[in-house]
Amino acid sequence: MAGSLIGGLIADGWNPASIRVSDTDARQLERLSQRFPVTTTTDNNRAVEGADVVVLAVKPQVMKDAVQSLAASISKQQPLVISIAAGITEPTLRQWLGEETAIVRSMPNTPAMVQSGATGMYANPYVKDDQRSVAESILRAVGIVIWVDDEAMMDAVTALSGSGPAYIFLFIEALQAAGLELGLCRETAYLLALQTAFGAAKMALESEEDATMLRQRVTSPGGTTERAIKILLEGGFGELVSKAVHTAAERSRELAKEFGDNQ
Numbered sequence: 722m723a724g725s726l727i728g729g730l731i732a733d734g735w736n737p738a739s740i741r742v743s744d745t746d747a748r749q750l751e752r753l754s755q756r757f758p759v760t761t762t763t764d765n766n767r768a769v770e771g772a773d774v775v776v777l778a779v780k781p782q783v784m785k786d787a788v789q790s791l792a793a794s795i796s797k798q799q800p801l802v803i804s805i806a807a808g809i810t811e812p813t814l815r816q817w818l819g820e821e822t823a824i825v826r827s828m829p830n831t832p833a834m835v836q837s838g839a840t841g842m843y844a845n846p847y848v849k850d851d852q853r854s855v856a857e858s859i860l861r862a863v864g865i866v867i868w869v870d871d872e873a874m875m876d877a878v879t880a881l882s883g884s885g886p887a888y889i890f891l892f893i894e895a896l897q898a899a900g901l902e903l904g905l906c907r908e909t910a911y912l913l914a915l916q917t918a919f920g921a922a923k924m925a926l927e928s929e930e931d932a933t934m935l936r937q938r939v940t941s942p943g944g945t946t947e948r949a950i951k952i953l954l955e956g957g958f959g960e961l962v963s964k965a966v967h968t969a970a971e972r973s974r975e976l977a978k979e980f981g982d983n984q
C-alpha cells in the first residue's frame with residue numbers, strides 16, 4: 722500500500738527527494754528504491770526526523786511496536802500523522818503517539834495500486850486546515866477521497882469500499898462462471914465480465930444519472946436484462962449484499978476493539 726502511495730505521489734508531481742521511506746525489511750526497501758528515487762532507511766526515527774507528514778502504513782498488528790519508538794519525536798515535532806491501518810482508531814493512535822497529535826485516519830482500498838482507489842478519511846480536531854489539504858492531496862494521488870466527520874463511519878467505509886473490491890471480484894467470477902456454462906471459453910467470459918464491470922462503473926461515474934436510472938434505461942420491458950434482474954431481485958440480491966456489508970462493518974468494529982484492547 723505504501724508503494725502504491727509513493728508511486729501515485731511521484732506520478733502526481735511530488736518531488737521524490739522529499740519522500741523518506743522506512744521499512745524493517747531491507748529487501749523491500751531495495752525493491753522500492755529500484756522503482757523510485759526516494760530516500761530509504763531501516764531506522765523509523767530517521768525517516769520521521771524533520772518530517773511535516775508521517776504516513777503509517779504497517780499492518781495493524783505491528784502498529785503499536787512500530788509507533789512507540791516514534792512517540793518522543795512526534796510529540797516534539799508535531800507533524801501531521803496519517804494512518805492507513807485498518808481498525809486502529811484515532812484515540813488508540815493518540816494514546817500511543819501523544820494526546821495532542823494531529824491525526825488523519827484513512828481507509829484506502831486496493832485499486833489504489835492502479836490509482837483508482839477510494840479512500841475514506843477522518844481528521845481529529847488537532848488537524849489544521851492546511852494539514853487536512855495535504856492529507857487529501859496525498860491520498861488523492863491514488864484515487865478519490867471522501868471525508869467523514871464521525872470516526873464511527875470508518876467502519877461503514879471499511880465495509881463498503883475497503884472490502885468492496887472483493888465483492889466486485891466475486892461478482893466478476895460469478896459472471897465468468899455463468900458465461901462458461903453458456904459455452905463461452907474461459908478467457909472470453911473473463912474479459913467480457915471484466916470489461917462490463919469496468920465499463921458500467923466508468924459510465925456511472927461519468928453520468929449525471931444515478932445507477933438506478935442507468936439500470937432502468939438498459940432494462941427494456943420484455944427483454945433479456947429484465948428477466949435476469951428479476952431473478953436477482955427475487956433471489957434476495959439486495960438483502961444479501963446488505964447483510965454482507967453489515968457483517969463486514971460489525972467485524973471492523975470488533976477488530977478496532979481487539980486492537981484497542983491489546984494495548
Ligand SMILES: NC(=O)c1ccc[n+]([C@@H]2O[C@H](COP(=O)([O-])OP(=O)(O)OC[C@H]3O[C@@H](n4cnc5c(N)ncnc54)[C@H](OP(=O)(O)O)[C@@H]3O)[C@@H](O)[C@H]2O)c1
Nearest residue numbers: 722744745746749778779780781787805806807829830831
Ligand atoms: N492492502 C490493502 O488492501 C489495504 C487497504 C486499506 C488499508 N490497508 C492498510 O495498509 C497497511 C499496510 O498494508 P499492506 O498490505 O501494505 O502491508 P505490508 O505489505 O505488510 O506492508 C507493510 C510493510 O511494513 C514493514 N514493517 C513491519 N514492521 C515494521 C516496523 N516496525 N517499522 C517499519 N516497517 C515495518 C513490513 O515488513 P515485513 O514484511 O518484514 O513485516 C512491510 O514491508 C495495513 O495497516 C492495512 O490495514 C491495506
